Amino acid sequence: MKNEWMYRLSGNLRIRIVGKGLERLLNECTRRGIYIWDVRREGEHSLTCYIFLRDLRHVRIAMRKSGCKLYILERKGAPFWVKASWKNSGIVVGLVVFICIVFLLSNMVWRIEVTGGNAETEHAVRQQLKKIGVExxxxxxVVPTPESIQKTIMNNIDTITWIGVEWRGTTLYCQVVEKKQPKQTESHTPQHLVAKKKAVITYMFVEQGQAVVEVHDHVVPGQLLVSGFIGKEGQTEIVPARGQILGETWYKSTVVVPMKTTFYMFTGKKRETHYLRLWSWKIPFFWNDKEQFSQFEKQVDEKTFRFLTWTLPVIYEKVVWREKEVVVREYSYDEAKLAAKQIAREQLKRKLPADATIQGEKVLHEAKENGKVKVEMHYQVIENIAIPQPIIQGD
Incomplete structure (x- = not known):
């Protein structure tokens, strides 16, 4: 037999045929296309062989004029197994229910491990996971993919630089890398405060040390602002100078904005197809062919299934086609100029310290060149310009 599994699934019979017309019966079966195998003689008027369950009726018809009798010796294959199992349906149902329960338990979230962050960050991550159904x-x-979880947490928790999300069995591991916050520690070593950039001083608060400049003074990088030497001449004392010196600083920014831009935008329409993948076979079980898109973006999400500690060769695959269309955005000269000013302001904010404020802005130059608007901006910014400079013995 070339395909024993097919024979077992379709069901077969081992039979004994007794009679004087054995050869005539075998020839008749061959003529009718009845497949017979493993034929063995038991005597002059008796033989055994195998036939398919579906051919039993045809063999009985062929025997009517042969004078032979048929006896079933053995029944094999899935149909007989199912029939026997039906008699013990309680055991079968119990076994199926047990397998289903173990399967569900093997594909549940039993533990969530968050490492790499402090207690506050860990709590924030767990709260965010709970919001998206990961608990x-x-x-x-039914929970989002690790990539989706990672993106959601990164977008909603500002104190995280990076987070790695990985499934290991029934445990979700989240490795957190926090942003390094500068330590606000008071220096106890002797130091001056000097200017870090060119500015005009607008505010001064000296906590310790001797101020050597005043409000409205113009300072240059490296210029002494607060001295660490205090006291009268001959009775000086060296201290760590501390304080807050705010100054007006200046920034320039140049932005070019095209007046006509072509880009893609999603229309909101989508088409989904769901598959069960078994090894290399792909079986669709839910799909929608009504929506056909000429331009689209394809997204594929895969989820594996587990049974106890084994990963099953069955994968659920969801394919989503999202329709997109070409959109042409055209600016007037004034609209392009306004967009350029907004872009320049946002770029400057990303460069400035968190406590800096933009005091004023002015357009230095604007021009229209080759379908683009070029804008050069000038900004006045109020920021802390003081940085410590250690006092070296002997200064």
Whole structure:
């Protein structure tokens, strides 16, 4: 037999045929296309062989004029197994229910491990996971993918630089890398405060040390602002100078904005197809062919299934086609100029310290060149310009 598994699934019979017309019966079966195998003689008027269950009726018809009798010796294959199992349906149902329960338990979230962050960050991550449905007892194949979880947490928690999300069995591991916050520690070593950039002083608060400049003074980088030497001449004392010196600083920014831009935008329409993938076979079980898009973006999400500690060769695959269309955005000269000013301001904010404020702005130059608007901006910014400079013995 070339395909034993097919024979077992379709069901077969081992039979004994007794009679004087054995050869005539075998020839008749061959003529009718009845497949017979493993034929063995038991005597002059008796033989055994195998036939398919579906051919039993045809063999009985062929025997009517042969004078032979048929006896079933053995029954094999899935149909007989199912029939026997039906008699013990309680055991079968119990076994199926047990397998289903173990399967569900093997694909649940049983533990969430968050490492690499402090207690406050860990709590924030767990709260964010709970909002998107990732919590103990949830089924793994209905929660977002690790990539989606990572993106959501990164977008909603500012104190995190990076987070790695990985499934290991029924445990979700989150490795957090926090942003390094500068330590606000008071220096106890002797130091001056000097200017870090060119500015005009607008505010001074000296906590310790001797101020050597005043408000409205113009300073240059490296210029002494607060001295660490205090006291009268001959009775000086060296201290760590501390204080806050705010100054007006200046920035320039140049931005070019095209007056006509072509880009893609999603229309909101989508088409989904769901597959069960078994090894190399792909079986669609839900799909929508009504929506056909000429331009689209394809997204594929995969989820694996587990049974106890084994990863099953069955994968659920969801394919989403999102329609997109070409959009042409055209600015007037004034609209392009306004957009350029907004872009320049946002770029400057990203460069400035968190406590800096933009005091004023002015357009230095604007021009229209080759369908683009070029704008050069000048900004006045109020920021802390003082940085410590250690006092070296002997100064």
């Amino acid at each position: 103990r007892g949830a089924l793994q194949f």
